[in-house]
Structure formats: structure tokens, C-alpha cells
Amino acid sequence: MLRKGIALAALGLAMLSAPAALAAGAAAPVKHVEYSFEGPFGKFDQAQLQRGYKVYREVCSACHSMTLMSFRNLGQKDGPFYDPKYPNPNDNPYVKSIAKDYQIKDIDSETGDVIERPGTSADRFPSPFPNEPAARASNGGALPPDLSVMAKARHHGPQYIYSLLTGYKEPPAGLKVGVGQHYNPYMAGDVTAAWSGPHDKVPPGGFIAMAPPLAAGQVTFDDGTKSTLEQEAKDVAAFLTWASEPKMQERKSFGFAAMIYLLIFAGLLYASYRKIWKNVAH
Amino acid sequence: MRPQTKGSFKVADTVVGANPDTHAAGDDPNRRDFIHIAAAVAAGGAVASLAWPFIDQMNPSGDTLALASVEFDLTKVELGQQVVIKWRGKPLFVRKRTGAEIAAAIKDDKADLRDPQTDEERHKPGKAEWLVVIGTCTHLGCVPTFGGGDFGGWFCPCHGSHYDTSGRIRKGPAPKNLAVPDYAFLSDTKVKVG
Amino acid sequence: MSGHSNYEPKTGIERWLDTRLPIVRLAYDSIIDFPTPKNLNYWWTFGGILAVCLGIQLVTGIVLAMHYVPHVDHAFASVERIMRDVNYGWLIRYMHANGASMFFIAVYIHMFRGLYYGSYKAPREVLWILGCVIYLLMMATAFMGYVLPWGQMSFHGAVVITNLFGALPIVGEAITTWLWGGFAVDNPTLNRFFSLHYLLPFMIAGVVGLHIWALHVPGNNNPTGVNVKSKEDTVPFHPYYTVKDGFAIVVFLILFASFVFYNPNALGHADNYIPANPLVTPAHIVPEWYFLPFYAILRAVPDKLGGVLLMFGAIAVMFVLPWLDTSKVRSMRYRPTAKLYFFIFLLACLILGYCGGQLPDDHVIPHLSTFTLIDADLNSFVWLSRFAALYYFAYFLVILPILGLTETPLPQPESISAPVLSHPANAPAGAAASPEKRG
Numbered sequence: 034m035l036r037k038g039i040a041l042a043a044l045g046l047a048m049l050s051a052p053a054a055l056a057a058g059a060a061a062p063v064k065h066v067e068y069s070f071e072g073p074f075g076k077f078d079q080a081q082l083q084r085g086y087k088v089y090r091e092v093c094s095a096c097h098s099m100t101l102m103s104f105r106n107l108g109q110k111d112g113p114f115y116d117p118k119y120p121n122p123n124d125n126p127y128v129k130s131i132a133k134d135y136q137i138k139d140i141d142s143e144t145g146d147v148i149e150r151p152g153t154s155a156d157r158f159p160s161p162f163p164n165e166p167a168a169r170a171s172n173g174g175a176l177p178p179d180l181s182v183m184a185k186a187r188h189h190g191p192q193y194i195y196s197l198l199t200g201y202k203e204p205p206a207g208l209k210v211g212v213g214q215h216y217n218p219y220m221a222g223d224v225t226a227a228w229s230g231p232h233d234k235v236p237p238g239g240f241i242a243m244a245p246p247l248a249a250g251q252v253t254f255d256d257g258t259k260s261t262l263e264q265e266a267k268d269v270a271a272f273l274t275w276a277s278e279p280k281m282q283e284r285k286s287f288g289f290a291a292m293i294y295l296l297i298f299a300g301l302l303y304a305s306y307r308k309i310w311k312n313v314a315h
Numbered sequence: 316m317r318p319q320t321k322g323s324f325k326v327a328d329t330v331v332g333a334n335p336d337t338h339a340a341g342d343d344p345n346r347r348d349f350i351h352i353a354a355a356v357a358a359g360g361a362v363a364s365l366a367w368p369f370i371d372q373m374n375p376s377g378d379t380l381a382l383a384s385v386e387f388d389l390t391k392v393e394l395g396q397q398v399v400i401k402w403r404g405k406p407l408f409v410r411k412r413t414g415a416e417i418a419a420a421i422k423d424d425k426a427d428l429r430d431p432q433t434d435e436e437r438h439k440p441g442k443a444e445w446l447v448v449i450g451t452c453t454h455l456g457c458v459p460t461f462g463g464g465d466f467g468g469w470f471c472p473c474h475g476s477h478y479d480t481s482g483r484i485r486k487g488p489a490p491k492n493l494a495v496p497d498y499a500f501l502s503d504t505k506v507k508v509g
Numbered sequence: 510m511s512g513h514s515n516y517e518p519k520t521g522i523e524r525w526l527d528t529r530l531p532i533v534r535l536a537y538d539s540i541i542d543f544p545t546p547k548n549l550n551y552w553w554t555f556g557g558i559l560a561v562c563l564g565i566q567l568v569t570g571i572v573l574a575m576h577y578v579p580h581v582d583h584a585f586a587s588v589e590r591i592m593r594d595v596n597y598g599w600l601i602r603y604m605h606a607n608g609a610s611m612f613f614i615a616v617y618i619h620m621f622r623g624l625y626y627g628s629y630k631a632p633r634e635v636l637w638i639l640g641c642v643i644y645l646l647m648m649a650t651a652f653m654g655y656v657l658p659w660g661q662m663s664f665h666g667a668v669v670i671t672n673l674f675g676a677l678p679i680v681g682e683a684i685t686t687w688l689w690g691g692f693a694v695d696n697p698t699l700n701r702f703f704s705l706h707y708l709l710p711f712m713i714a715g716v717v718g719l720h721i722w723a724l725h726v727p728g729n730n731n732p733t734g735v736n737v738k739s740k741e742d743t744v745p746f747h748p749y750y751t752v753k754d755g756f757a758i759v760v761f762l763i764l765f766a767s768f769v770f771y772n773p774n775a776l777g778h779a780d781n782y783i784p785a786n787p788l789v790t791p792a793h794i795v796p797e798w799y800f801l802p803f804y805a806i807l808r809a810v811p812d813k814l815g816g817v818l819l820m821f822g823a824i825a826v827m828f829v830l831p832w833l834d835t836s837k838v839r840s841m842r843y844r845p846t847a848k849l850y851f852f853i854f855l856l857a858c859l860i861l862g863y864c865g866g867q868l869p870d871d872h873v874i875p876h877l878s879t880f881t882l883i884d885a886d887l888n889s890f891v892w893l894s895r896f897a898a899l900y901y902f903a904y905f906l907v908i909l910p911i912l913g914l915t916e917t918p919l920p921q922p923e924s925i926s927a928p929v930l931s932h933p934a935n936a937p938a939g940a941a942a943s944p945e946k947r948g
Binding site: 371 | 568596601752
């Protein structure tokens with residue numbers, strides 16, 4: 034009876050979660066790419082996070098903010114620059130040196146003037162634009178979205194980011210691409226209105242204001258990894274996944290202990306249950 | 316509801332008696348069996364171990380701890396003045412003491428102190444003019460004002476504690492001297508607190 | 510609560526307390542000594558599971574409220590701060606978010622169990638109605654809770670649901686403005702939803718108390734639906750059902766934990782990690798999974814007021830169910846025809862849930878255009894929803910009233926013990942020969 038119940042519940046859940054998978058719209062299915070952090074025992078690859086941070090810093094951060102991130106996050110456990118010698122990420126010298134490279138807007142506590150001072154590990158990543166209208170004005174009216182939780186804000190986040198960054202291609206003949214727009218088959222959207230070809234052959238994807246941001250050799254990786262377009266895209270997607278869910282590893286290892294405990298607990302209770310009920314016909 | 320005769324536990328006994336399985340004879344299904352104790356202990360353990368996250372969540376969070384150290388430029392403080400900055404949500408007194416204040420403090424090193432400490436122990440070596448103390452009275456946490464009281468230092472208006480020019484408690488209900496936080500001189504003109 | 514108590518205070522303090530506030534007696538009579546039918550199956554464990562769900566939601570919710578900021582400028586970031594900076598905040602928030610889904614999984618199983626075994630019939634009508642009240646409060650609480658993270662789905666979900674009230678004639682617009690506290694969903698709306706989201710769970714807890722009270726007066730129904738005839742039919746709640754419920758609760762927690770730790774966002778929407786933007790609606794807006802059947806009913810009707818009324822009607826009809834079912838036989842074990850209709854009803858609810866998550870005009874069978882019926886292709890989710898919704902209402906309003914008068918039920922057992930003892934798989938050897946002993 035119980036097994037039947039669990040099977041039914043699982044079936045119900047499978048049916049109900051199906052619509053979420055379809056909700057991505059008419060974009061092409063994401064490319065398959067494997068990451069070290071997938072699966073119940075997956076862990077972030079620190080070297081990959083460091084490369085990914087470099088891509089974000091040198092390319093993405095020119096337009097995209099990450100307002101939920103502070104420099105100290107880079108040095109916290111499982112982060113790109115975590116160093117076991119500095120359990121408090123605020124003391125991590127590498128993180129401090131990164132922060133110092135940025136000028137942070139502040140108010141002088143005596144004069145009240147707007148000043149710029151070198152960043153500290155407690156500061157948030159500075160945003161490239163002071164406000165939304167400024168961001169739009171600099172980007173042809175489009176707003177570069179904040180990347181803090183980007184990997185959670187899209188279905189198959191890491192794969193989606195990778196696919197989008199590597200997926201730019203020439204628009205198929207018959208697709209009219211507007212000024213300041215680019216065709217990307219992995220972008221959510223609907224290009225039917227701009228399509229003059231056959232109705233049943235509308236290309237997948239949508240238009241995106243961002244020009245292809247990455248190219249081979251654009252970022253020089255400090256660890257000597259060859260900077261192909263795919264490598265850059267994969268690494269920055271890994272970095273953004275970590276940034277979206279910095280406690281993922283802690284969650285999975287906590288979960289492992291919790292599951293083992295619950296399984297043993299269930300076994301004990303079942304034995305206790307059988308013992309108590311063994312003489313009762315029911 | 317139908318009337319019930321004597322306790323239902325009796326029913327369980329009848330059940331045991333009816334069972335032909337000899338191993339079970341005399342078993343009390345209600346208590347004192349290893350497996351039941353183990354299950355109960357496991358339940359207690361689950362609750363206890365899950366309690367910690369719910370307690371720990373009230374401790375200072377990552378962003379709160381990140382703001383816990385502050386750097387301060389000493390050039391902003393005039394001789395004989397103090398600047399109050401906010402550190403960990405509390406006032407911090409950074410005072411540039413005059414020679415007279417320092418002398419008064421040293422003179423009282425051997426006085427009858429409630430919380431004995433020499434003035435030398437309360438500032439960094441060779442930096443006698445700089446006194447950095449947490450500006451909350453050690454009695455019940457009010458903020459003392461400078462220049463009041465009987466000892467030329469701070470006076471707490473809430474319950475009348477008197478501190479001297481070294482921030483030591485001299486009179487009143489407070490038990491301890493004004494606390495000196497962990498701090499370090501980054502340069503001659505800059506300190507880092509915390 | 511059953512009128513007779515076997516509690517005997519053992520110590521002086523217990524005696525002293527018992528004559529002033531017999532709270533130990535109450536606990537003893539309701540969770541230790543309470544005579545419970547001995548044939549309850551695992552479908553009956555969901556009451557205990559639901560109590561645990563409510564407890565988890567209350568505790569995690571109170572803790573989250575210590576860190577959450579109910580302001581449109583800070584709500585989204587404060588939730589992410591809980592996830593990143595608060596110690597174990599990720600655990601507590603994921604428990605709360607997935608806990609809502611688990612709560613609804615359990616409540617749906619609990620409700621279908623009641624439907625199947627006729628637990629709503631006399632003398633348990635009030636018990637059933639209180640359950641419906643709890644369900645209604647749960648839906649309101651879950652909806653307002655989903656608004657709090659102030660993501661895109663939060664915001665536009667709030668817009669859509671509050672606009673439902675705009676369908677009411679004359680007063681509709683005034684009511685929506687009143688709900689919003691402005692001319693759109695905005696900061697006042699978020700603030701009041703936070704306040705109510707905090708309040709309603711305690712009201713649920715109160716009604717749960719009444720629900721348990723109403724349960725303990727007639728006692729549990731059971732899979733045979735036959736009344737308890739003698740104490741041969743029952744066992745004391747403790748230890749028999751504490752351990753059985755306990756085991757089921759832990760198995761349920763394993764399912765719960767697998768979501769919290771390994772798939773915490775599977776039951777949510779990715780769009781809700783995009784901060785609320787009143788100027789852009791997500792391309793595909795759907796409510797949380799547990800509302801999908803009602804959402805499908807809403808969209809099945811091409812008229813705004815009609816859709817809203819039908820959706821609320823789908824819940825209202827549950828309240829009068831005890832008087833719609835004319836059969837005197839409780840358990841569908843002995844109602845083969847009703848059992849068939851029940852499973853079709855279960856299927857209809859699942860179909861409605863599935864349709865609620867699809868675009869109404871999409872084809873059910875891909876790439877197959879049939880013909881247009883009234884306003885949509887027959888092979889579309891909107892038509893599938895209509896058929897399923899039709900069955901939903903027909904089950905309550907037509908099938909159950911008529912079936913009770915026309916069907917021929919199977920013979921019911923004399924008592925709970927009778928079928929137990931005659932069941933060859935369950936009866937230990939020799940026990941069946943002595944029916945007066947509970948073998």
C-alpha cells in the first residue's frame with residue numbers, strides 16, 4: 034500500500050513538474066555541457082571559478098551588474114579564492130587586493146562630499162551604470178540584466194548561459210533582424226513576426242540586444258588554460274552558477290548526512306513498528 | 316462514544332497471550348525494548364541536530380560580520396578632542412589626549428582601582444596620546460559623555476558612573492573599565508579597529 | 510474528548526493539576542489512550558504528516574520573518590541575503606518553500622483518502638467542513654507567501670489573483686483597489702500580504718485544533734467504513750499509531766529532504782529569481798503546481814465572471830459534499846461502481862492540473878488539428894480542461910447523488926474485526942479459530 038502510494042505521488046509530481054520544463058518558450062533546447070557541480074555529490078571546480086571570475090570581470094562586468102555579490106564572497110568557502118588559511122574571507126589578502134583595485138563611491142563622513150575610495154572586502158561589486166536609465170541609454174535602450182542569480186533565473190541555468198554565449202549565429206534567410214538586435218536560437222522569445230519564410234519553419238529562439246560578447250583568446254587565463262570561446266563560456270557559466278547559489282556545496286553535504294540519518298531512522302521505526310504490531314491482526 | 320472498561324493497555328496484553336509465537340511470550344510491546352529505545356533516541360537526535368541551524372540563524376550573518384572592522388583616519392582628530400565613530404553598531408571613542416590628561420591618568424595608576432589597569436596597558440606602545448575605547452558604559456550600556464564626572468574623563472548620565480582620562484571606572488555602579496577594542500595602527504595616521 | 514477517560518493521575522502534582530487544568534488528561538485521552546480502529550492503512554498517516562508539515566512551516570516561517578524585509582525595494586535582496594549570509598538561511602528558506610509544496614501533496618492525498626473512504630459522511634460532516642476551511646486557509650496563505658520574495662512570478666501572480674475579484678459586478682473594482690491599497694500591486698500590497706501571511710498559519714493551527722476535536726468525538730473512520738462495534742475493533746493510539754505515523758512521517762521527510770537538498774528549485778519557477786518588474790509580464794505565467802487544477806477551471810470558461818465563479822464553485826462544492834452523496838455505505842471498497850467513478854475523478858483532477866500548466870490553445874496531441882468547436886480547436890488544452898471540469902462538477906452534483914440511490918453495494922462486514930480475521934493473509938495461524946480473541 035505504501036509503495037503504491039509513493040509511486041502514485043512520484044507519478045503525480047512528474048506530471049506536475051512537466052509544465053515547468055515546457056515553459057521555456059520557443060527557444061532551442063540547450064546544449065549539453067557537463068559541469069563538476071552537477072549531481073548529488075557535485076563540487077565546484079575552484080580553478081574554473083577563478084577563470085570564470087576573470088571572464089566576468091574583464092568582459093561581462095562592463096555592462097552587467099552583480100549587486101548581490103560582495104568581494105568577500107570570492108574568498109568564502111567553496112568560492113573562487115577561498116584559502117583555508119583565512120576562514121574569515123574578509124582577511125583573505127587576495128580578495129582584499131581585488132577589492133582595492135576598484136574605486137567605490139562613498140560619502141566623506143566630515144564634508145558630506147561624494148568621494149571615491151579604494152574598495153574593501155565588505156564592498157559590493159560596483160555596478161557599471163549608476164541607474165537603470167543610464168544603463169539603457171548606454172545599451173541602445175536595452176537593460177543588461179543583473180547577473181547575481183542568473184543561473185537560477187533561467188531553466189537549466191548553466192547550460193543556458195553556455196548555449197547563449199556560444200550560440201550566436203547568422204540569422205537564417207527570411208529572418209529580418211532589427212537594428213541593434215542579434216539573432217540567437219537559445220534566447221527566449223518568438224521571432225514569428227520577423228519571419229517571412231514558411232509558417233511551419235519559424236526558426237527557434239529570439240532576438241537579443243547583446244552582441245556576441247566572447248571570442249576565442251579574449252581573456253588570458255592565468256592557469257594556462259587555452260581560452261577558446263567554449264572554454265570561456267563554460268567557465269563564466271560555472272562562475273555565475275556559483276554566484277547564484279554559493280551555498281550549494283554546503284547544502285549537498287548537509288543533505289547527504291541528513292538523508293543517511295533519515296534512512297537509518299526510518300529503518301529503526303519500521304523495526305519498532307513491526308515489533309509493536311506483530312501480534313495484532315489488521 | 317461507547318463505554319470503555321478498564322485501560323486499553325489491557326487489550327494489548329490479551330493480544331500477546333493469544334499469540335502462538337513463543338518468542339513473543341511475555342513481551343511488553345509498549346516499552347523497554349532496544350529497538351523502541353533506539354527509535355526514540357533517533358527521533359531525539361533528529362530534533363536536536365536540526366535545532367542548531369534554527370539557533371545559529373540568529374547569530375551575526377555573513378554580511379554583518381563583514382562590516383565588523385573599520386579603518387579610521389586619525390588626522391581628523393584635533394588634540395584634546397574625540398571623534399565618535401560607529402563600529403559594530405556601537406559608538407567608538409577615538410580620543411587624542413593632551414599631555415595633562417595623560418599625566419593625570421599615569422598619576423592614578425597606583426590609585427585604588429576597581430578594575431586595576433595601568434594607563435600603559437590601555438594604549439598602544441608609544442602612542443599614549445591615542446586612546447581608543449568602546450563608548451558604552453560597562454554598567455548597562457548607555458553612552459557616557461566626556462568632560463563630566465569627578466575624574467576628568469567620562470560620566471555616564473544613566474546611573475552615574477565616573478571614568479577617568481584613561482577610561483577606567485572610578486566611581487559609580489559600573490564594574491569594568493571602558494573596553495579597549497582590538498585595533499592596530501596601519502600607519503601613523505591610520506588605525507584599523509576589529 | 511470521547512466523554513470517558515481512563516487517565517489516572519499518578520503523582521501528587523498530576524492530581525493537583527488535574528483538578529485545576531486537566532491538560533495532561535486531555536493529552537492522555539487524545540494521543541495515548543485514544544481508541545483507534547486497528548485496520549487503518551498508510552493513507553491514514555497523512556493526518557500526522559500534515560501536523561508535521563504545519564509545524565515545519567510555522568517554525569521556519571517565524572525564523573524567516575526575523576530576516577525578511579517586506580518592502581518592494583528590499584524584499585528580493587533580503588530573501589537572497591537569507592540564502593547567502595544568514596547562518597543556515599539557505600536551509601531554512603528551502604525548507605519553507607518546498608515545505609509548502611509538501612504540505613499540499615499531503616493535503617491532497619488526505620482529501621482523496623477522505624473522498625474514497627467516505628470520511629465526510631455522518632457523523633463526520635463537521636470534521637470534513639473544518640478540513641475544507643483549513644484547505645481554503647492554506648491556499649490563501651500559500652498564495653500570499655509566494656508573493657513575498659517579490660520576483661516576477663510573485664508580482665504577476667499577485668496581479669492576476671487580485672484581479673479575479675475585479676470580476677464581481679459593481680463592487681469588483683472597489684474590492685481590488687482595497688486589496689491593493691493603491692492603484693496596482695505595490696508596496697502596501699506586499700506589506701499587508703506579509704502581515705496576513707504571518708497571521709493565517711495561526712488561524713490554520715486553531716482550525717486544526719477544532720478539526721482534531723471533531724475527529725475525536727466520533728472517532729476515526731476506517732478502510733471498511735463500518736462503525737467501531739467493540740473494543741475488539743480498536744487499539745490504543747499509543748504506541749500502535751504513534752509508531753506507524755512516525756514511520757510514515759520519516760518516509761515522507763525523506764521525500765521532503767530530497768527536494769530541499771538536491772532539487773530545491775524544481776517545484777518553483779525560474780522566473781521568480783528575476784526581481785519583480787511591473788512593466789514586463791513573463792511569457793508564460795502559471796501559478797504554483799498546487800493551484801493548477803483551479804487555474805485550468807478558471808481558464809476553461811471564456812467569460813471572466815463565469816470563470817471566477819466556477820473556480821470558487823469548485824471549492825465551494827466540497828463544503829456541501831456530505832449532503833450530496835446519498836449512499837449510506839461509506840467506503841468505496843464496497844461500492845464497485847462508485848470506485849470506478851472515483852478513479853475517473855482522480856484522473857480528471859490530474860488532467861486539470863496538467864492543463865493548468867499548459868498554454869490553453871496548444872494541442873494536446875501534437876501536430877494534430879481537428880476542427881474548431883465554438884472558440885478553440887477540439888484538440889486543445891482548453892477543451893480538455895472543459896471536459897475534465899465538467900466531470901469534476903458532475904462527480905459531485907450528479908454522479909454521487911444518483912449513484913447512492915441506484916447502485917447495489919457489496920455486502921459490508923459485520924465489524925472491523927470480522928474481515929480482519931477472515932483475511933487469510935493477515936490472520937496468524939490459529940487466531941482465526943478463536944474470534945473472541947484479537948489474534
